[in-house]
Amino acid sequence: MGDPTPILVPQAPAPGEQWDQNQVLVSRIHVSVGDPVQHGQAVADLETNKVSLELDSPVQGVVSDVRVRPDETVPLGTTLMIIDAGAPAPPLDQGKALRVPDAPGPGAAWGQDRVTVSAVHVSAGGHAERGQPLVEIGTSTAVQGGTVSVKLEMTSPVRGTIVRISAQVGSTVPVGSALLFIEPDLTPLPAERPTPVLVPQTPAPGEQWDQDQLLVSRIRVTVGDRVESGQAVADVETSKISLGLDSPVPGVVSELRVAAGDTVPAGAVLMVIDADA
Structure with missing residues (x-):
């Protein structure tokens, strides 16, 4: 466990400057719980009517908590996330990764380069059967005359144990990123x-x-x-x-x-x- 370091909305966008509003829009979250981050790595984007700001991590470590969602409006000084400084990154190759696919299905497209995690149906240490629903993800894209929503229920590719969950409900993650890791159960099923x-x-x-x-x-x-x-x-x-x-x-x-x-x-x-x- 590392030293918990909060990532706050700064009181000013830069030395000698002022925000033009008392609240800022969290336009993007670049990381999710469990992600390793480097010192200076972009972790969130903020904006007002006149100012845009990219927040970088002040430390190297692992994201342990994300407290806001994209498109939330929050006051100055709000804690956006917690990074455990100096914590070792979890082994990404532990088990089989369930990743966000490049597309939600044949002939379909996400419409964005990031998806939102809307539901997680399992917990770390739990057992999953092949084909069991694990995580629900999706996108919502504004178009002329309304909104196009795309949803996908991610199912387990194997029978096994959930060893780690990277996805957090409400977080946005890049296409291709790991949502969770499953250790396959190689024990033969009873004969039928x-x-x-x-x-x-x-x-x-x-x-x-x-x-x-x-x-x-x-x-x-x-x-x-x-x-x-x-x-x-x-x-x-x-x-x-x-x-x-x-x-x-x-x-x-x-x-x-x-x-x-x-x-x-x-x-x-x-x-x-x-x-x-």
Whole structure:
């Protein structure tokens, strides 16, 4: 831990000069919590109607707290952020980095070179599954007649443990910057057991189907859905009989072999569920 050094809005923009207002606009924040900074590195921009000022870090260290957001108006003397002077920079190569992509999607663009962190769904030390939402980022660009907003939910690329979070809700970070770091969990997942869901040979003990072919009237799940043992997954029927089929095991639907509206014989495999080990 270093020596906490506050970065303040100065009482004057330069020696012998005066602000033309009692409050200044924080037009830009160049850093986020966890970022290493060098002495003299730009960390924030301030402006009034007549004056613009770039604030530099007076020390070398690591940003430990950011107390304002871009576009906030604050009085003179306000603490903008805290830098732990002399603190060692966290290892940026620890784990797999989740970074702001160059674009929010194919054929799309951010419209700016920085994005705003609107939500962080996890905490350091927590576990994340592959595909789990972790951070929400976005931009808002003024255009003629209104505003264009772009949002992106960043998901975990791997299963693992969150080792460090660089992003702070409300902060703006450059495109390409690391939002957090994940240590991949290389422990193999439990083996899955493919379990077919069949059309039964009879609708109930001692009964018989009245037709050789049955209509699949409804499929209640899709591939990737998690199901519990006894959960309804499909409905089949004939002209006289209707039957709901339940999952025989807890697990994840890995394959659908029929669609609603298909007709199938007794014994047909409707879907496959990868049962929990």
